[in-house]
Amino acid sequence: MRHSNRFRPAWLAAAVLCMGAARAAAPAPEASVDPSNSDQVIVPQVERREVHKPRYPSNDFQGTFYLGGYSAEQFGASGTLGARLAYHITEDWFAEASYGQTKINDKSFRQVLPGGVLLAPYERLQTYDLSLGYNVFAGEAFFGTRTARAYQTYVTAGLGNTIFDTERAQTWVYGVGSRLFFGDSWAVRVDVRNHLYKFDLLGQRQLSQNYELTAGASYFF
Amino acid sequence: MRAAASNSVRGAPGFARALALALAAAVWAVAILPRDARAEEPPAAPGPGTAPAVPAATDRPAAPDAPLATPSAPTTPTPDSVAGGTRVERVQVTDPYLELHTFPGRGYPIFHVAARGEWVAIELRHTDWYKVRTATGKEGWVHRSQLVSTLGEDGEPQRFADLTLHDYLQRRFEVGAAYGRFHSEPMDKFYASYRFTDTLSIESDFEQVQGTFSGTTLWNVNLQAEPWSDRRFSPFAGIGIGKFRNVPNRSLVQDLLTNVRMSDAVVGARWHVTDRLVLRADFTIYTAFASDSRTLEYHAATVGLGLFF
Numbered sequence: 001m002r003h004s005n006r007f008r009p010a011w012l013a014a015a016v017l018c019m020g021a022a023r024a025a026a027p028a029p030e031a032s033v034d035p036s037n038s039d040q041v042i043v044p045q046v047e048r049r050e051v052h053k054p055r056y057p058s059n060d061f062q063g064t065f066y067l068g069g070y071s072a073e074q075f076g077a078s079g080t081l082g083a084r085l086a087y088h089i090t091e092d093w094f095a096e097a098s099y100g101q102t103k104i105n106d107k108s109f110r111q112v113l114p115g116g117v118l119l120a121p122y123e124r125l126q127t128y129d130l131s132l133g134y135n136v137f138a139g140e141a142f143f144g145t146r147t148a149r150a151y152q153t154y155v156t157a158g159l160g161n162t163i164f165d166t167e168r169a170q171t172w173v174y175g176v177g178s179r180l181f182f183g184d185s186w187a188v189r190v191d192v193r194n195h196l197y198k199f200d201l202l203g204q205r206q207l208s209q210n211y212e213l214t215a216g217a218s219y220f221f
Numbered sequence: 222m223r224a225a226a227s228n229s230v231r232g233a234p235g236f237a238r239a240l241a242l243a244l245a246a247a248v249w250a251v252a253i254l255p256r257d258a259r260a261e262e263p264p265a266a267p268g269p270g271t272a273p274a275v276p277a278a279t280d281r282p283a284a285p286d287a288p289l290a291t292p293s294a295p296t297t298p299t300p301d302s303v304a305g306g307t308r309v310e311r312v313q314v315t316d317p318y319l320e321l322h323t324f325p326g327r328g329y330p331i332f333h334v335a336a337r338g339e340w341v342a343i344e345l346r347h348t349d350w351y352k353v354r355t356a357t358g359k360e361g362w363v364h365r366s367q368l369v370s371t372l373g374e375d376g377e378p379q380r381f382a383d384l385t386l387h388d389y390l391q392r393r394f395e396v397g398a399a400y401g402r403f404h405s406e407p408m409d410k411f412y413a414s415y416r417f418t419d420t421l422s423i424e425s426d427f428e429q430v431q432g433t434f435s436g437t438t439l440w441n442v443n444l445q446a447e448p449w450s451d452r453r454f455s456p457f458a459g460i461g462i463g464k465f466r467n468v469p470n471r472s473l474v475q476d477l478l479t480n481v482r483m484s485d486a487v488v489g490a491r492w493h494v495t496d497r498l499v500l501r502a503d504f505t506i507y508t509a510f511a512s513d514s515r516t517l518e519y520h521a522a523t524v525g526l527g528l529f530f
Contacts, residue, residue: 054310054373054380058346087528089497091326091348095528130398130411132526138326150324159400159409161429166471168438170409170431181324184345184352198431200470205433220347 059185059220062086062094066191068214070102072125074201078102080212082127092135096156098173099128100212104164117202118165127195129160129173141180151180162197162210169197179218187218310343312371312379319368321361325350333359343368351381386453389493392416392529397501399525403430403437410523420450424459428521435469439507441485456490457503465509465517483509491527499527 063085070080082100089095103122110116133156140148157174175193182188195210319335325347335341335355341363345352349365365381373379399410407430414424422445430437441463449455465483489503502524509517 055308056310056343056346056351060346060348088348089528091350138328140323140329148323150326150329152326159398161409166468168429168431168436168468170407170429184347205470 060088062088062096062187062218062220064189064216064218066100066189066214066216068191068212068216070100070125070210070212072102072104072210073208074199075104075106076108078104080214082214084216086133094133094135094154096131096133096158097128098131098160099126100214101126123165125162125164127160127162127171129158129171129195131156131158131160131173149181151178153178156193160195162195164199167200169199171195171197175212185220187220188215189218190215310379311340311374312343312368313373314339314341315370315372316367319353319363319371321353321355321359321363322350323361325352325362327364329362333361335359341371386493389453389499389529390451394530395422395499395527397499397525397527399501399503399523401521401523401525403428403507403521404519406430406432408521408523410525412525412527414445416447416450420447421445422447424461426461426463435467437465437467439463439465439483441483443485443487445487447491454490454492456488458486458488460484460486465507479509479511481509481511483507494526497528497530499529501525501527 063083065081065083067079067081069077071077080100080102082098084096084098086094086096102125104118104125105122106116106118107121109118110121133154135152135154137153139151141151142148153176155174155176158172160171160173162169162171173193173195175191177189177191177193179187179189191212191214193212193214195212197208197210198205199208314335314337317337319339319341320331321333321335322329323332333355335353339355341353341355343351343353344360347362350362351365351368352360353363354360368379368381371379393416394414395416396413397411399412401408401410408428410426410428412424412426414422416422424443424445426439426441426443428437428439428441430439441461443459443461445457445459447455447457462482462484465479465481467479469477485505485507487503487505489501491499491501494500503522505521505523507519507521509519511517
């Protein structure tokens, strides 16, 4: 087989680099002509005005700490904690990165198999993902007759990883959640997420559904 | 048996190719430097040399019952408008009215309207919504679309710039995620890049491949060139170095962990979709230096979404 007959992306990469070089080396169009050298009879005397670009403080980022429960299929539920960082792109859409960890035990397996199926009785499970969220319902929640707070219910879906028992498993994450605002900067939230990944247990690889229910406090900045 | 072992094994050409690409990038990087020296002029602030600019206060269409610049209008920031060193922007309403919502969202009730000619202070922005305070102390959220025609303290239309292509072209940071195939196995990829010149950026990638019998983790740092960075759709190419780590499933016997250095070459393209969203597709060749005499070569293609800042 002749290599030259094959599509070689590496050569394409080299070609693009060379094209970039050629483009960069090409002379740029000349800057605007100096008015003092032109034939213009009247040179307008325009005072330079101070133009400032308005800056508005914003709080599109949302940081969250959460606590809750993580239910690992085949192993049972345990406590979890983690953090999320969201960026609100528009009124409707946001992107969110999450990281959480929990400890999984194989107690129920050890009743049958004295050695258990995990390396240690308690194994740390870490999960992280990047999700896109959409605010589906927004409204006001009322406390008594004089206080109204804003809330938003949203759906999220994303992609991430689960690190457990020396394995790293690609993980699809989807869920639903709700946040209730306290002022412009603070919110409390509850989230239900399902983490879908394939896990090799006792030589058999199977898809596992792992639900997570968490409550957290958020700060917008 | 393992996914890694079943892949194509090639010798020295992989390394030679990476070396050649590194050389090409170095030449290219040197060539690009003069271009960056020609910095773009900021679009605003007309200078004395530009075309005659009539003071804008006179060419603005006059609203019949609204004074254009009331003598009482503050022309400099008042002490209360400078809080903590940041200037609070004040604008004058030119539309018949400004609708103040209770919270930043299109469905929240309108509880107050600010009339034409009234001055409001802008305190905070959340996505496309601005929290304003009227002279009477009412605070509410106004959508950007209602504020675009307001006048600033200099009597000029206040700028509430929506994110445009210009912002995309001036971007510095980009983060995102992508999904695709790595040697026919599913791969996810997370990336963050910093553009330090018009056409050059440094990108850090983290990839995870889910094989049937093993999982592969890759991370690499790339130097990327984007020759047509002034276009909405632009191809890019890059090379980099990193780590390749293949961990077989624990239930396999005779498993062998591979943790070696690698190099990579990538070609791809990005396209500014809207707002802060960037669509991106790429094709990468990873060359893992398994030993002195053996290299493993893998091809991967991914499609993903990124956010720029």
